[in-house]
Amino acid sequence: MNQAKNRITADGFDRVGPFHPFIAWTAVALFDLCLVLAVATTLLAGVDWTEDMIWPGGPELLPF
Template identity: 75%
Template sequence: MTKDGYDRVGPFHPFVAWGAVALFDLSLVAAVTLTLLVGIDWTEDLIFPGGPEMLPF
C-alpha cells in the first residue's frame, strides 16, 4: 500500500502505471488517426491525381 491508500502495481506507484496506460492509449489513437489520414490521402490521389497536396506525405 502507498501512503495514498492505493495498491502498488509491481514496484511502481499506481500513478506511473496509469500514466503508462494513458501513453499507450494515446499512441494507439495516433496510429489509427495516421492510418486514416494515409488512406484518405491515397484515395484522394486516386480520384484527383495531381494538384496541391492537403497532407504533407
C-alpha cells in the same frame, strides 16, 4: 501481514509491481494516445491515397 501494508501507498492505492499506480496509469494513457495517433494517421493516409486516385495532383494532406 506486514508485506500487505508495504504494498499500499500513502494515498491508499495498491502498488503495481515496484511502481506507484500513477506511473502505471500514465504509461497506459500514453500507450492509448499512441494507439489513437496511429489509427488517425492510418485513416488520413488512406484518405490521402483515395484522394490521389480520384483527383491526381494538387496539394497533399500528408507530407508522405
